[in-house]
Amino acid sequence: MSGPSVIFSVLLLGSGGFLVSCGWARIIEARGTRMHSRSHYYGWWTFLIVVIPSLVFFIFWSICTNLYLENKASSSCHTTAGDMAQSCSVLVKMAHDLAHKLVLDDHFRNSQEDHDAVLQNILGKRKILFSLDNKEHIVSIAIEWAQRIKKFHMIGTIITFVLAILSCFVGIFSVSPERRSRNRVECVTVFWLMLASSIVILITVGIVLSMLFQTISFFQSVSLANFFFGTVWDPRFSAVDSEEVVGQFGLIPLLAGTLYIAFIAMLFAIPVGLFSAIYLAEYTVPWLRGIIKPLLEILAGIPTIVYGFFALAVLGPFLHDLSIFLASGHAFIMAQSALTAGLVMGIMLVPFVSSLSDDIITAVPRSLRDGSFGLGATQSETIWRVILPAAFPGIVASLLLTASRAIGETMIVVLAAGVVARLTINPFEAMTTITVKIVNQLTGDFEFNSPQTLVAFALGMTLLVLTLLMNIVALYVVRKYREQYE
Amino acid sequence: MNPRLKIKMCGSNVKVFYAQKEILHGIHLDIPENRVTALIGPSGCGKSTFLRCLNRMNDTIEGARVTGQILLDEEDIYDPSVDVVELRSRVGMVFQKPNPFPKSIYENVAYGPRIHGLAKSRVDLDEIIEQSLLKAGLFHEVKDRLHDAGTSLSGGQQQRLCIARAIAVRPEVILMDEPCSALDPIATARIEELIDDLRRNYTITIVTHSMQQAARVSQFTAMFHMGNLVEVGTTKTIFTSPGEQRTQDYITGRFG
Ligand SMILES: Nc1ncnc2c1ncn2[C@@H]1O[C@H](COP(=O)(O)OP(=O)(O)O)[C@@H](O)[C@H]1O
Numbered sequence: 254m255s256g257p258s259v260i261f262s263v264l265l266l267g268s269g270g271f272l273v274s275c276g277w278a279r280i281i282e283a284r285g286t287r288m289h290s291r292s293h294y295y296g297w298w299t300f301l302i303v304v305i306p307s308l309v310f311f312i313f314w315s316i317c318t319n320l321y322l323e324n325k326a327s328s329s330c331h332t333t334a335g336d337m338a339q340s341c342s343v344l345v346k347m348a349h350d351l352a353h354k355l356v357l358d359d360h361f362r363n364s365q366e367d368h369d370a371v372l373q374n375i376l377g378k379r380k381i382l383f384s385l386d387n388k389e390h391i392v393s394i395a396i397e398w399a400q401r402i403k404k405f406h407m408i409g410t411i412i413t414f415v416l417a418i419l420s421c422f423v424g425i426f427s428v429s430p431e432r433r434s435r436n437r438v439e440c441v442t443v444f445w446l447m448l449a450s451s452i453v454i455l456i457t458v459g460i461v462l463s464m465l466f467q468t469i470s471f472f473q474s475v476s477l478a479n480f481f482f483g484t485v486w487d488p489r490f491s492a493v494d495s496e497e498v499v500g501q502f503g504l505i506p507l508l509a510g511t512l513y514i515a516f517i518a519m520l521f522a523i524p525v526g527l528f529s530a531i532y533l534a535e536y537t538v539p540w541l542r543g544i545i546k547p548l549l550e551i552l553a554g555i556p557t558i559v560y561g562f563f564a565l566a567v568l569g570p571f572l573h574d575l576s577i578f579l580a581s582g583h584a585f586i587m588a589q590s591a592l593t594a595g596l597v598m599g600i601m602l603v604p605f606v607s608s609l610s611d612d613i614i615t616a617v618p619r620s621l622r623d624g625s626f627g628l629g630a631t632q633s634e635t636i637w638r639v640i641l642p643a644a645f646p647g648i649v650a651s652l653l654l655t656a657s658r659a660i661g662e663t664m665i666v667v668l669a670a671g672v673v674a675r676l677t678i679n680p681f682e683a684m685t686t687i688t689v690k691i692v693n694q695l696t697g698d699f700e701f702n703s704p705q706t707l708v709a710f711a712l713g714m715t716l717l718v719l720t721l722l723m724n725i726v727a728l729y730v731v732r733k734y735r736e737q738y739e
Numbered sequence: 740m741n742p743r744l745k746i747k748m749c750g751s752n753v754k755v756f757y758a759q760k761e762i763l764h765g766i767h768l769d770i771p772e773n774r775v776t777a778l779i780g781p782s783g784c785g786k787s788t789f790l791r792c793l794n795r796m797n798d799t800i801e802g803a804r805v806t807g808q809i810l811l812d813e814e815d816i817y818d819p820s821v822d823v824v825e826l827r828s829r830v831g832m833v834f835q836k837p838n839p840f841p842k843s844i845y846e847n848v849a850y851g852p853r854i855h856g857l858a859k860s861r862v863d864l865d866e867i868i869e870q871s872l873l874k875a876g877l878f879h880e881v882k883d884r885l886h887d888a889g890t891s892l893s894g895g896q897q898q899r900l901c902i903a904r905a906i907a908v909r910p911e912v913i914l915m916d917e918p919c920s921a922l923d924p925i926a927t928a929r930i931e932e933l934i935d936d937l938r939r940n941y942t943i944t945i946v947t948h949s950m951q952q953a954a955r956v957s958q959f960t961a962m963f964h965m966g967n968l969v970e971v972g973t974t975k976t977i978f979t980s981p982g983e984q985r986t987q988d989y990i991t992g993r994f995g
């Protein structure tokens with residue numbers, strides 16, 4: 254029986270348990286006894302205790318046996334292959350592939366003897382060529398492995414079914430007027446909801462940890478000071494001589510580029526976005542608002558690469574030509590510049606700022622507006638002195654959210670500001686950001702555990718901490734003003 | 740009505756439409772100066788709507804239209820030449836739910852004087868704020884924490900803060916729309932006392948659901964029913980010998 258069909262059968266059994274318990278509860282009720290819960294709760298309870306423990310067991314069992322077998326295979330490989338540990342992991346991986354192919358193969362399942370033919374067949378299909386000694390080795394490991402998989406799977410399936418059937422009976426026989434099935438189902442529901450939310454947290458922790466380990470191994474070859482205070486970014490140079498790693502992984506130019514471009518973007522996006530939000534929320538007639546608001550939201554959904562095109566094809570050349578015109582011949586704005594990237598990124602962010610702020614402004618209670626108008630304030634006095642202060646924490650939070658987007662943006666920067674890491678305050682020159690360099694380093698043809706690649710994780714970590722700090726500030730601001738105002 | 744009383748505001752044939760639907764069907768009502776006029780009547784009969792006509796708060800509602808005439812000191816407030824902003828500074832409003840701004844107590848009261856430029860200096864402003872809070876009977880409770888958030892006060896204090904805020908603009912008329920409906924009896928009693936004090940300097944119109952409150956604080960009472968003014972007279976007459984059966988029924992609690 255394959256995994257999916259085991260799961261399906263358990264579900265089927267659970268459904269059966271549901272129907273029987275439900276029916277039984279109805280029968281008891283029909284005899285005139287008052288049940289604690291409505292009949293379908295008894296059904297659900299049986300379903301849950303059939304399905305959850307047995308499936309959890311089955312999945313857990315599959316994962317554990319898999320790990321166990323992997324371990325076993327690699328140890329037996331080590332004993333035979335001796336000290337060639339490096340090639341051993343490759344062998345184990347091949348054996349793993351073969352074993353799983355074997356398990357799925359019908360011939361292997363039906364006939365116990367003809368392994369070799371089956372294997373030949375599989376190997377032929379996959380066009381895998383082995384040297385002879387290698388092959389024997391792998392084949393024997395794979396066959397053993399596949400047989401073990403079959404055995405463990407069988408045991409697991411049997412236990413799962415025994416568990417499911419037992420709990421099905423327990424569920425059905427426990428249907429009684431006193432049983433508080435409704436409350437129990439409620440508990441299980443809460444548990445699942447909790448599990449769902451903790452998964453998110455666990456995944457986040459996992460991501461951070463995995464990045465942390467790579468970062469640590471990066472800092473084993475490059476010193477902290479050289480990364481955080483280095484002003485030169487030139488990782489490739491060291492590839493020539495791996496001893497001369499030091500001094501080439503300077504974070505400063507990238508960090509400066511990131512913050513600078515984000516700053517230009519926010520400088521454009523905040524006023525434009527905020528003013529359009531105020532206009533939308535306070536001055537438009539409903540039908541116009543009904544058009545503009547969805548348009549803005551569509552604009553927010555455009556992939557950033559499209560904005561990148563715009564920067565590359567339109568705005569960049571335009572600014573370049575403009576500078577030629579203004580300085581009569583001397584192009585002081587490069588075709589790729591921080592200014593272009595910042596402006597285009599700002600354009601990209603405007604819908605975010607205005608849509609978020611508009612929501613926040615319209616959420617300010619009407620009673621505050623009334624209070625202000627009732628005192629003889631004009632509309633703009635009301636907006637500037639009452640509505641915006643009331644919406645301030647929300648607006649700050651939304652701006653910081655937007656700023657995190659600006660810091661994390663990659664595509665626009667690649668196309669509009671280039672990939673050259675340069676430390677300058679001249680916004681008319683090319684610059685680059687952390688995210689661009691992360692992509693650069695990970696897609697470059699470096700070995701995976703060379704500092705040239707590992708630096709991407711250190712950069713990612715820096716970015717993570719940066720955005721985390723911003724979110725903490727946002728939370729702090731929101732909390733501080735909420736305390737004061739609510 | 741006593742002919743010696745000056746009429747502060749005077750509505751004649753006031754009709755209000757919300758999106759073509761007529762809510763008030765031609766109201767004639769005089770509001771005498773330095774007196775408290777109570778508007779009573781069952782829910783949804785248009786009391787708030789009428790009150791909001793008196794300082795043109797209905798202008799802020801999408802699709803609302805007012806016809807007829809409302810005079811403030813013989814001047815039509817719906818005349819195109821009238822500055823709504825100035826009108827509202829003469830006719831202040833206190834709302835059903837206390838709605839202090841999300842600012843400090845001081846700033847809440849200072850809001851009106853600031854936008855209307857009533858204070859020449861900081862000292863001036865401090866004086867206005869102290870006086871307004873005193874008149875609203877709140878000063879002694881908050882004088883040590885003027886810079887705390889207005890929203891940190893209790894419901895009754897918040898409502899008195901809103902009254903102080905309205906007073907600080909130096910209005911001539913104060914409109915109150917069920918100012919005590921969200922408050923407990925003790926806070927209500929304080930506000931009622933306050934209304935009685937304020938009457939000497941201001942003309943007050945109050946919407947109320949409570950018959951006792953109308954009897955306690957007002958000198959004149961107007962009874963509304965389904966968008967019509969049923970009858971108006973001194974509070975004493977309305978409560979002891981109403982001219983209309985509907986008023987009698989409402990006061991004795993037979994409907995509403
Ligand atoms: N903004 C509005 N739009 C449409 N109808 C409204 C609006 N405000 C009030 N109304 C209607 O006008 C009538 C009078 O309301 P209101 O003056 O608030 O009554 P109340 O005497 O209880 O204060 C009610 O029937 C109400 O449904």
Ligand SMILES: [Mg+2]
Pocket residue numbers: 786787788916
């Ligand atoms: Mg009302």
